[in-house]
Amino acid sequence: GIECQSGSRMCCRQEFFVDFREIGWHDWIIQPEGYAMNFCTGQCPLHVAGMPGLAASFHTAVLSLLKANTAGGTAAGGSCCVPTARRPLSLLYYDRDSNIVKTDIPDMVVEACGCS
């Protein structure tokens, strides 16, 4: 995947960190101190959808080729900049009864982006 730089236009991963103290959640979330949400943004021209490193998978590359053939190469062919790798967010927090809960929420942190 590609990390977004200033002025990036192509599909890339934008880092975005939510500080729990900043949003006033540090009293009920014990750990971690924040959430590295990140997200995918940018353009996915059809010719990029099949490129190694940007395509989500072999299957999506095949789909992109099919779309390219049917859409006649227009920019609105439907390829999207989407997460291709995600990992869980581990949280340690107080619930309503002041119990301490530890859980791993799957697929919360975007690690890489690519064109669908």
Next chain:
Amino acid sequence: TPRAARPCPACGGPALDLENHRELLLELAKRSILDKLHLRQRPTLSRPVPRAALRTALQRLPGPPQWLLGEADRGQEYEIISFADTGLSDINQTRLDFHFSERTAGGVEVRQASLVFFAQLPPNTTQTPTTVKVLVLGPRGTNLTLASQHLLKVRASGWHQLPLGPAAQAACSQGHLALELVAESQVAQSLLGGASRRPFVAAQVRARGKHRVRRR
């Protein structure tokens, strides 16, 4: 959200301007976390736990039992530490109440639960171990019903961990677990002493699947 004839905002457009969309992204992050935790709003802490008790409990929390489930069968798992509300006690008997959220009740399957408590033996105790009987009481409203009982030999002062059986796990799943500790000597009374030695239940639970079918 797809709108008529408009693609997803992540498709085709230039990179998002972070500064202009910061508030929106923060709201999305908050909503995402609350949704995944099945909460409508952030919890308001009604009974904050002393820092010392929290630290002690976390140090005593065992690692997740990865052997319990295969990778494919592992849904969203939780580990919960519930601190006891101590109720009626006398010299050798202590009532402990553990409350679990409505969300926990029915929404998750309790796979394992252990009682962790500190027992302080009287200074003049001989080498003979003290027996502590842990009674799992029936559902709320039928306080005198005995669901099951466990025996534990306490040989020295310190923290003790007692795995609880299916009756206690079922009580946790229903939102309320009531235990009664009956000791041969004055050991039970010392459970009340010290904020950092508050007894707790450590439970390993798993979210129930929406479309789970039970076969008989």
